[in-house]
Structures are given as C-alpha cells and as structure tokens.
Amino acid sequence: MSGKGYIKRPTGNTVSSGASAKPELRPDSPAALADVAAVSRETVDRLKIYVDLLKRWQPAQNLVAPSTLGEIWSRHVADSLQPHFLLPKARRWVDFGSGAGFPGLVTAILLMEAEGSEGVEPIVHLLESNQRKAAFLRTVIRDTGCPAKVHAKRIEDVLADWSESVDAVSARALASLSVLCGFAHPLVEKGAIAIFHKGKNFREEIIEASHAWELDLVEKKSLVDPDSRLLIISRISARSGTGKG
Numbered sequence: 001m002s003g004k005g006y007i008k009r010p011t012g013n014t015v016s017s018g019a020s021a022k023p024e025l026r027p028d029s030p031a032a033l034a035d036v037a038a039v040s041r042e043t044v045d046r047l048k049i050y051v052d053l054l055k056r057w058q059p060a061q062n063l064v065a066p067s068t069l070g071e072i073w074s075r076h077v078a079d080s081l082q083p084h085f086l087l088p089k090a091r092r093w094v095d096f097g098s099g100a101g102f103p104g105l106v107t108a109i110l111l112m113e114a115e116g117s118e119g120v121e122p123i124v125h126l127l128e129s130n131q132r133k134a135a136f137l138r139t140v141i142r143d144t145g146c147p148a149k150v151h152a153k154r155i156e157d158v159l160a161d162w163s164e165s166v167d168a169v170s171a172r173a174l175a176s177l178s179v180l181c182g183f184a185h186p187l188v189e190k191g192a193i194a195i196f197h198k199g200k201n202f203r204e205e206i207i208e209a210s211h212a213w214e215l216d217l218v219e220k221k222s223l224v225d226p227d228s229r230l231l232i233i234s235r236i237s238a239r240s241g242t243g244k245g
C-alpha cells in the first residue's frame with residue numbers, strides 16, 4: 001500500500017511496450033470498507049466520527065503510526081471489520097491492548113446494529129493500560145454511543161479477577177501469538193473464541209506458540225492484506241512441562 005492515502009487496484013490493461021499497466025489509485029475513504037463487508041450508512045457515520053476523533057487526537061497522542069495516517073480507512077478500519085464478520089454471533093468481547101481502538105472500537109460500533117439480538121446485550125471490554133489512550137477510547141465511546149467499556153489497567157491485572165462471560169477475544173498488533181495465548185487461555189478455557197490478526201510472519205509465530213501451547217486453530221486469509229492471517233483459536237491448552245496454565 002502507498003503511504004500517501006491511496007490503495008492500489010489493478011486495472012487489467014496492458015501497454016504496447018509489454019510492461020505492466022500502472023495501477024489505478026483510489027483515495028482512502030469509507031469506500032474501502034466494501035472490500036471486506038457491506039455496512040450500513042449509520043455504521044459508516046459512526047465510523048466517521050471515530051476516524052475524525054483519531055485524526056484530531058493523533059498529533060498529541062500518536063495513536064497510530066504516522067506513516068499510516070493516509071490509510072486509516074483501507075488499512076486500519078477495513079482490517080478491523082474482519083473479527084466481527086468472522087464471528088458474527090459473538091456479542092461479548094474482550095479486546096487486548098486496545099490502543100487506538102483497532103479492532104475493539106470497530107467491533108463495538110458494528111455491534112450497535114445487533115443490540116439486543118441473541119438475547120444478550122453486546123459489550124466490548126477494551127483493555128488499555130495507557131491512560132491517555134484510555135481517555136481517547138472513552139471519548140469515542142461517548143461520541144458514538146457504542147457499547148464498550150474501558151479497563152485502564154494491565155491485561156494481567158484485569159484478568160486476575162475476571163468473572164464476566166465472554167464470547168470472543170481479539171488483539172491486533174500487540175504481542176507474539178505465544179504471549180496472546182497466555183492472556184487468552186483462561187477465557188478460551190471457559191468457552192470464548194480468540195481471533196488474532198497476524199502479519200506475514202504468522203507461520204513462524206504459530207510454530208513458536210506450539211512449543212508451549214496445544215491449539216485448535218483455523219487460519220483465515222486477510223481480505224485487506226493477502227500476506228496476513230486472522231487466527232481463530234477455539235482451544236488453548238498448556239503443554240506439559242512448560243509451566244503454563
């Protein structure tokens with residue numbers, strides 16, 4: 001992807017010299033969401049509020065890498081649609097290391113149109129120990145009205161006395177798969193499903209994690225980056241002799 005707010009789309013045309021045609025450029029905008037899923041106009045409006053707040057807070061808080069500011073919709077928001085659409089029945093989420101809110105806040109906004117369905121009120125628990133980022137998350141929750149709650153503590157501290165039911169666990173650009181499995185293990189053990197975004201080195205991370213954990217894992221190719229995967233994990237068990245669990 002370009003660092004100037006455009007995403008490349010092949011045109012399918014050729015030039016007489018035999019060289020590949022230059023790719024068509026499309027401005028970064030909510031239109032990029034259609035590459036992943038169809039969302040309602042109301043959802044797009046709420047996501048616009050979120051993105052506008054992110055751009056306003058970015059200079060002081062450095063919420064996302066500056067090099068990706070021109071790709072917020074195509075890189076961050078579109079990517080963050082995927083957990084909800086891969087686990088559409090999940091209503092109660094825990095999002096580890098929420099940071100700028102990808103994917104947790106996006107999931108919460110998507111859940112607004114599912115509110116009350118399945119007999120369970122939706123909620124996304126956003127775990128973020130950085131107090132300034134936590135303040136940003138609370139601002140987005142207030143301005144969009146999305147069903148989310150911020151826990152401004154370390155992941156380990158929040159989970160130490162966790163008692164609420166959870167359907168799904170998410171994380172994006174946070175830690176190695178092995179570390180994430182350690183965090184998610186007690187929740188998955190009680191029935192939650194974990195879904196983690198992983199980049200091009202996902203295969204190495206799976207191998208590393210398998211030394212400490214036995215996993216029931218399904219790979220889903222990212223609709224945003226074909227080299228990336230979303231790893232859906234329904235069982236996490238510590239291997240004997242590792243001291244895990």
